[in-house]
Amino acid sequence: EEEAPAGGHSARRRVEDRLEKMRADPEMLQARIKAAKEYDRKKQKKLRERKDFVVLYQEELDRSTPSKVEERFHEAVQRRATRRTIVAERHEQAMLEKETKARKWTLKEEDWLREREERARMEAEFVMKPRWWLERLLVVSYAINLGRRLKEDKAEKIELRRRIVASSIIQKHALRNMASVRTRTCFTNVVMLRMGLLAHCRQSRILLANWAQPRLKWFLEQHGRRIQKTESVSSAIRSFMQKVRFVQRDM
DSSP: OOOOOTTSOOHHHHHHHHHHHHHHOHHHHHHHHHHHHHHHHHHHHHHSOOOOHHHHTHHHHHHTSHHHHHHHHHHHHHHHHHHHHHHHHHHHHHHHHHHHHHHHHHHHHHHHHHHHHHHHHHHIIIIIHHHHHHHHHHHHHHHHHHHHHHHHHHHHHHHHHHHHHHHHHHHHHHHHHHHHHHHHHHHHHHHHHHHHHHHHHHHHHHHHHHHHHHHHHHHHHHHTTTSOTTOOHHHHHHHHHHHHHHHHHHO
16 A cells, blocks of 8 residues: 555545444435435436427327318218219119019919919818818817716716715614623623523522521530520520620620
8 A cells, every 4th residue: 555645535435434333324425325316317317318309299290280181171071972872872772672673573473372262272172171070089089088088987986885884784683683692691691691690599599508507506515505495595605705704894
């Protein structure tokens, strides 16, 4: 490095000092960068070419002159006139076509009428007559089927009535037989009950007498000697029972 001249620093030293200051102060650095960009923008703006609007819009200026406007007006009038003539020619041509078509249709009208009459005759002969006969046949077949169904329904109803009458008669006979069987069984049960009761009544006294015979024998053997001649068996039994009750009361 060269020695710094007296009275100041070298240029390199000044640049380094400025860089150190900028690094220490970032806001100053941003302000410097922004100022440099603005300087470059202004410089480029000065160097940019300027547009000549007169040259750019010369054609539009030429069009707006009175002579050009008059020329455009005459051209528009001429276009309208040619358009009218074209429309009139087309209309006339369309009318001629319609007229020729109308002539053709009028010439064909007689043929059409003839064809229509022939078509109507053919339809009446091959369509209407078969349809008429088919309708009549359908009516007759429907009537026949309806009569057959009515006969079948009548026969079914008669058969049903016969079955109902027969079932009622069978039911009456069955009820009568069941009632007779029931009454017969009831009467047999009543007769059997009566016979059983009669047998019970007839044999119960005999059985009681047979069951009581050994007891009476024992009683007579034990107490018969004490019975006086004037005392009956019933009074003797009554007195014996009184003695038994007296003994039971003391116990």
